Amino acid sequence: MSGVFQKGPGSLARCGLRSCSARRRWVLLMEVLVIAGLCNFLTGCSEKPQISQTPISWTTEVNRERPIVTASLSDASQTNKPSESAAKASQTLTSKARAERRHKLRKGGGYHKIGKRYQVAGIWYTPKHDADYEETGIASWYGDKFHAQKTANGEIYDLNALTAAHRTLPLPSLVRVTYLANGRSVVVRVNDRGPFKKGRIIDVSARVARELGFADKGTAKVHVKYLGPAPLDGSDEQEQASLMTIRAP
Template structure:
């Protein structure tokens, strides 16, 4: 047991040393002294997703731990979880080394590192910018770098188109044991997390205005299906709305790929972001933006 604890401490130290800094070389972003393989296998896009199955969790993998003064508490295998933030990737520097789960890291396997998801477990990772999703097996801890929520293997990042930019906004959804038993992960989104919804706003007329260009753009008809937006304020002066739009767009690029716009309605200029596919997705985005900017939003349905 002592040797097991010592191994875990040393392993976390090694991970932290690799995750502490980043470097950009050859047009991509990755950990210092890390990077892609010189001769990667062909057809990486054809590598299949990880196949979820219920696996036992070693007690050592479920204990709380502390890195850089911050405590992390691993979750259980039946706990729904959804998180949005920045994904990065790790490659040849760690290829062949042991993961926090005691396995050997393979940069060409569909795996990932996460600070609190169970080891091992499975997650669906979606890139909102493209709508592309993958399924990975969580078998490592990290990243412990501010602003990043998950480290993808080299091939997982390749399939999401993140090798070039080095990082990007993603949605991480845990695939629970119940999802595996029912096959819900293969039918769509895993079990949703229930979040209380604030009161919705009244519908507003179609159209939004870009603060940077001042050009009014008409939003296309949505066949009567309501769309969900986040609203951050309503102003009688257009300049006040434009100022808030500029402030939001400067602050939220790391947590939200959608941009804020001005929506003119009657005598008011409303600052909104959207549309979102559901109230839950909008609420998740609103919480991320509030954490980043301190600005509270409400829901607007139109």
């Protein structure tokens, strides 16, 4: 105790220096804490608030399969006056489509896909693999203006190919389409989504409609039977072989 209260100029000076140094350190510490707190406050104000986002459905551009608009969805559907619309179709083709139409389009080039559940015009569809799929219903066919556009699995629609669109079958798939009015049957490659008009079960290419014999009618009652997955390389051996039964004398 005597050491603490020891009198003398030297002792007072030493005590004053220590006290001053402690106060200075305390002030500096408080300044650092205040500045740090202010920086955190300003940083928090500048950050954007976290907004809870609902899952994006397949119907949005971000997470959606990109099927081309089929003839059954377009205003130029072949249903009413197929022969007139077919005659006018060449006038609506872009110069690029006309040029591509003169050349043989590549086959395949897409990918195997079943896809997520999706909605069109308020109706939900669930793509799935169904090995026993068979259905009887109305078929329609693609118009010329969809020639050379991409299909839902990344292939190119060719109006001269034996292809089709279906709402739920895996892509690409092979199905047998039989026109019930005349018994003609063709194996086709399903590589797109559609049709989405009520009562229709499949959209076929213009070539398929001609081969089956209903191109001039626009729609036809058909039977569709799933055969299995189609090769990714675009091989159409099975499709072409099925034509031989139609053309046989």
